[in-house]
Amino acid sequence: MSTLSLSAKPQRPWQPTFKSLIPDILGALFTAFATLAIVGISPLKGKLGFVIVLILMAVITTSVISWIRKDRKAALNSTSTVLVYVAAAFVIVPLASILWEIFTKGATGVSLNIFSNDMSATASDSPLTEGGLLHAIVGTVYLVLIASVVSTPIGILTALYIVEVKGKFAGIVRFFVQAMSGIPSIVAGLFIYAVWMIGLGNSYNAGAGAAALAILMIPTVARTSEEVLKLIPNDLREAGLAMGATQWRTVAMIIIPAAKSGLVTAVILGIARVAGETAPLLLTIGGADGLNLNPFSGNNSALPYYVWKNLGLGSEIAVQRAWLGVFVLIVVVFIFFTLARVLGAAKGSRK
Amino acid sequence: MSQDNENLSTPNNPTNKSEANREESMSQTKPGVTSPAKDRTQSVSQNSLSDVAKDRPRSKGVSHQFGSGLEARNVHAWFGKKHVLEDISMSFDTGTVTALIGPSGCGKSTFIRTLNRMHEFIPTAALAGEVFLDQKDIYANGVDVTKIRLKIGMVFQKPNPFPSMTIKENVLSGIRLAQLKVDNQDELLESCLRRAGLWDEVKDRLNEYGGALSGGQQQRLCIARSLAVNPQVLLMDEPCSALDPGSTLRIEETIRELSESISIVIVTHNMQQAARVSDYTGFFLSDGGPGRLIELGTTTEIFSNPKEKRTEDYVTGRFG
Numbered sequence: 217m218s219t220l221s222l223s224a225k226p227q228r229p230w231q232p233t234f235k236s237l238i239p240d241i242l243g244a245l246f247t248a249f250a251t252l253a254i255v256g257i258s259p260l261k262g263k264l265g266f267v268i269v270l271i272l273m274a275v276i277t278t279s280v281i282s283w284i285r286k287d288r289k290a291a292l293n294s295t296s297t298v299l300v301y302v303a304a305a306f307v308i309v310p311l312a313s314i315l316w317e318i319f320t321k322g323a324t325g326v327s328l329n330i331f332s333n334d335m336s337a338t339a340s341d342s343p344l345t346e347g348g349l350l351h352a353i354v355g356t357v358y359l360v361l362i363a364s365v366v367s368t369p370i371g372i373l374t375a376l377y378i379v380e381v382k383g384k385f386a387g388i389v390r391f392f393v394q395a396m397s398g399i400p401s402i403v404a405g406l407f408i409y410a411v412w413m414i415g416l417g418n419s420y421n422a423g424a425g426a427a428a429l430a431i432l433m434i435p436t437v438a439r440t441s442e443e444v445l446k447l448i449p450n451d452l453r454e455a456g457l458a459m460g461a462t463q464w465r466t467v468a469m470i471i472i473p474a475a476k477s478g479l480v481t482a483v484i485l486g487i488a489r490v491a492g493e494t495a496p497l498l499l500t501i502g503g504a505d506g507l508n509l510n511p512f513s514g515n516n517s518a519l520p521y522y523v524w525k526n527l528g529l530g531s532e533i534a535v536q537r538a539w540l541g542v543f544v545l546i547v548v549v550f551i552f553f554t555l556a557r558v559l560g561a562a563k564g565s566r567k
Numbered sequence: 568m569s570q571d572n573e574n575l576s577t578p579n580n581p582t583n584k585s586e587a588n589r590e591e592s593m594s595q596t597k598p599g600v601t602s603p604a605k606d607r608t609q610s611v612s613q614n615s616l617s618d619v620a621k622d623r624p625r626s627k628g629v630s631h632q633f634g635s636g637l638e639a640r641n642v643h644a645w646f647g648k649k650h651v652l653e654d655i656s657m658s659f660d661t662g663t664v665t666a667l668i669g670p671s672g673c674g675k676s677t678f679i680r681t682l683n684r685m686h687e688f689i690p691t692a693a694l695a696g697e698v699f700l701d702q703k704d705i706y707a708n709g710v711d712v713t714k715i716r717l718k719i720g721m722v723f724q725k726p727n728p729f730p731s732m733t734i735k736e737n738v739l740s741g742i743r744l745a746q747l748k749v750d751n752q753d754e755l756l757e758s759c760l761r762r763a764g765l766w767d768e769v770k771d772r773l774n775e776y777g778g779a780l781s782g783g784q785q786q787r788l789c790i791a792r793s794l795a796v797n798p799q800v801l802l803m804d805e806p807c808s809a810l811d812p813g814s815t816l817r818i819e820e821t822i823r824e825l826s827e828s829i830s831i832v833i834v835t836h837n838m839q840q841a842a843r844v845s846d847y848t849g850f851f852l853s854d855g856g857p858g859r860l861i862e863l864g865t866t867t868e869i870f871s872n873p874k875e876k877r878t879e880d881y882v883t884g885r886f887g
Contacts, residue, residue, distance in 0.1 A: 382690075451727040455789070458685060460717030460796060461744035469744055473731030 243281045247273045274298050315546075322543025325536055330544070336506030340526055340534040349544055351507040352522035355422055356548055358511040359501075359518055360491050362426035363433050368483050370430075371437025375482075378438075379445040380453075380467050390442070397435035404431040405496025413500075420502025422511035425518065428496035433486040440485050444478030445471065480560030484553050491549045494520040519545040616882060617871030619842040636661045636830045637682060637719065637800045642696035643857075644677050644686060651677050653857035655696075657849055659800060664822060664831045666841035666866065669851030669881070674858025675834045676724075678851070679802045682832065683719035684712050700799070717745055720793035724805040726785035728777030728792070735773040737788055741796035755795060763791035764821045783814025790821060801825065803833040807840065819844050838882060842870050850878045 251270045255261070260269060275298050283291035330348035338347030374393060378386045408428040412418050448471055456466030472479070502515035503525065523541040526534040637659045644652035652674040659665050667675045680686040682698055684705060697704045705715045728737050738759050742749050749755055756773070760766040765787040769780070777788055786806060793801060803822075807815040822831055822844050835841050841848055848869040850862045862869065862878045873879045880886050 449727070451723060451725055452729065454685060454688065455723065455727045455729070456744060457688070458683065458716055458721040458723075459741040459744050459793065460713045460715075461741075462713055465744050465746070469740070470729050470731070474729070476731070 239281055239285065240278075243277045247277045250277075271302050274302075318539065318543050318546060321536075321539040322541075325540040326543070330540065334505065334507045340529050340537060341531050342533070344533065344536060344540070349519070349522065349541060351504060352517045352519045352541060353544060353548060354507060354509065355501065355504075355516045355518040355521070356491070356545065358422045358516065359426045359429055359497070360487055360548075360552060362423060362511060363429035363490055364483060364487060366426065366430040367433040367437055367486060371434045371482065371486065372441050372479060374434070374438040375441035375445055376467060378442050380463070380471065393435045393438045393442075396431070397439060399432065399435075400495075401428075401432055401493050402495035402499070404428045405499040407431065408496070409499040420500065420515045421513055422501055422508075422516035422518075425497045425501040425516070426511070428500050429490040429493060432493065432496070433490045436489045437482050437486040440482035441475075441479055444475050444482060447478070448474050476560055480556050484556050487552050487556070488549065491552070492520050492545060494524050497521050498524070519548065616838060616842045617867065619839060620866045620870040636700075637832075638699040639678075639682060640697045640699065642678065642681055642698065643694065644674070644681055645691075645693040646677075646689065647691040650857040651853075652681075653859050655860045657860065657863060659830045659832055661799070661830045662826060662828070663846040664826045664833065664844055665847040665849065666845035667832065667834045667849050667851060668836070668838060668841050669858070669861075670853075670886075671836070672858075673851040673853040675851050676804050677858070679721075679804055679832055679834055682800070682802055683716050683721055685716075685721065713745065717741075717796050718798055719800045719802060720796065720798035722786070722789050722793055722801065722803045722806045724808055726782055726789055726809070728780070728785050728788050730776065730778050732777060733774045734769050734777050734780070734788060737777045738791050738795055740792060745796060747796065759791040759794045762794055762821070762825060763787045764817050764824075765791055781814075783810045783817065786810060786814065787818060787821065790818070794825070799829055801829055801831045803831065805834050805836060808836065815840070838870075842866060850875075850881060852877060852881070 247270070251266065251273050254269050254273070255266050260266075275295055278294040278298050279291045282294040325344045327345065329345060331350060331353070333346075333348030334351035335347045336351075374389060377383055378390050378393075383389075405428045408424050408431070412424050412427065413420070418424065452470055452474060453466060456470045457463070461469070497518050497520060501518060501521065503521055504515040504517045508514050508516045519541050523538045523545070526538040526541065639655055639657050642652060642655045643650065655674075655678055657665070667678065669675055677686065681694060686692050686694060694706070698706060700715065700718060703710070705719075728734075729740055732740060735756055736743075738756050739749075739752055741747075742752070742755075757766060757770075760769065765784060768784060769775075769788075772779075777785060780788060786809075790801075790806070807818055810818065819840065822833065825831060826844075826846075833841075833845065845866045847863065848866045849860055850869065850873075851858050852861045853859065862873060862875045864874070869878060870882055873882065
């Protein structure tokens with residue numbers, strides 16, 4: 217026994233060896249050559265034709281190889297595997313190409329200037345070395361921060377009402393939350409415009425924009441939180457209550473900590489929903505070229521607004537500024553995501 | 568039915584009987600515990616279980632005032648329109664272990680959930696009858712449910728340590744959940760884990776998460792957790808159903824040690840277990856209708872000399 221355990225080495229017999237991979241490699245080569253040949257001979261031309269033929273050939277080759285080496289079931293398995301990879305590629309390729317496009321077109325204009333200057337003394341057509349995005353970055357940070365601070369508690373408490381309290385109106389509340397998540401973003405902007413500005417006579421400011429964004433963010437946070445809370449096993453609730461805790465203590469000490477990472481995801485999805493919104497901002501923040509540090513007074517700007525404005529100007533440099541704005545927006549959103557994850561994982565997280 | 572009531576209407580009666588019975592069976596107790604191998608060779612006959620019941624080490628049975636502990640009187644329960652429990656009366660005295668046996672779906676779990684007011688969490692649930700703790704009806708108006716549940720702890724079928732808490736936090740969670748004041752938390756932590764038979768296994772890893780323990784250890788962690796608030800009664804709903812024999816044995820030892828100071832009600836499908844750990848056994852059965860308490864007596868009685876034919880059929884393995 218001891219000699220056996222001494223001579224035993226950890227191995228992975230389930231991993232494919234080079235020899236067993238030979239048919240797959242040959243199949244891949246065959247697929248590539250066959251595709252090139254078919255595209256060369258047949259009337260199918262161009263990138264699209266190539267992709268279609270490649271997918272078809274890949275499915276056929278892998279299925280035939282599996283069928284020959286094993287049986288029909290293995291062939292079906294291979295077919296579905298290839299189709300799943302193809303589906304994944306359809307998601308990843310556009311996403312990667314969008315990111316690549318933004319990076320190549322937007323990152324070229326990045327310099328320290330853009331974080332320290334605004335556009336108050338610069339025309340959009342001036343070279344990129346002049347002026348900057350500071351006013352738009354500050355505006356977006358204000359908007360996202362205020363909208364998150366408002367909608368995170370409201371969204372999570374709504375979800376708690378539906379899942380934990382199960383109050384009389386839980387069904388109606390859920391219905392309205394679902395209806396709210398279908399609101400077109402410009403309607404949210406119009407609502408704030410009609411009530412806050414025309415009705416109450418206030419002027420443009422970042423706070424109004426944040427309120428419009430919060431209207432869009434609350435249903436996203438509430439619905440995602442609801443799904444997350446539903447996943448918490450009932451055992452935990454009963455265990456807490458059986459320990460002599462009130463319902464509030466059970467929720468605060470057991471349910472929310474257990475659901476924490478999911479709730480953070482809910483907030484992140486909410487931020488993702490609103491950070492790039494332009495339409496409601498057009499009606500609420502007024503737009504500005506200069507830095508405005510007061511979110512509750514005076515016109516403000518935001519990155520999506522800046523992109524929209526420069527794209528509309530249409531000159532070559534203005535369009536470059538728009539790309540720069542998109543790039544910075546993505547970076548800002550990414551920073552928000554990271555921040556939410558770090559804050560969410562600060563204490564007591566599992567795994 | 569009338570027979571049951573006769574048995575149960577006077578809460579002190581079974582206690583007296585049991586004292587007598589204990590004396591009697593004490594004298595019969597053979598030295599050396601029945602080995603599992605011996606049980607197997609005897610097959611499932613009436614004798615093996617009654618032997619187990621007789622050989623079971625006694626809990627010392629703290630002498631107690633009459634009527635102390637928990638008592639259910641004429642408890643009925645419904646889910647929606649379905650009548651699931653009919654007229655159950657039982658009393659559980661301090662220092663004793665009571666096992667509830669019976670086939671699935673006969674209402675045992677429902678019954679113990681009525682004892683600490685967990686029954687009311689099922690939206691369609693309804694109830695009739697009274698449950699007394701220290702002569703006070705726990706279903707009376709104005710009773711603070713959370714205080715009741717502090718005094719009547721519960722261990723569930725599936726181990727359910729709180730996932731966001733460490734082992735230490737899990738044990739002390741009851742203190743924080745119920746906002747109690749405790750002077751020496753470390754002492755309490757150690758004593759609870761010792762009483763649950765888990766201390767030696769986890770003393771070096773108190774700051775790991777509860778989910779990192781094995782199933783049997785998690786269940787003992789849950790027992791330690793419910794002990795931390797110092798309950799008078801511990802309800803256990805098939806606590807060993809998901810555990811291996813070693814962990815089961817450990818938990819049974821724990822039950823025996825605990826029964827010296829508190830009263831324990833345990834639901835189990837394992838009749839060997841009922842025979843090993845309990846002082847009293849109640850047999851539940853539902854004949855298509857609501858579940859009833861068919862027979863209640865000392866464990867020795869139920870497994871060796873049951874009054875009811877149906878009990879005998881069940882404990883000897885003729886059905887169920």
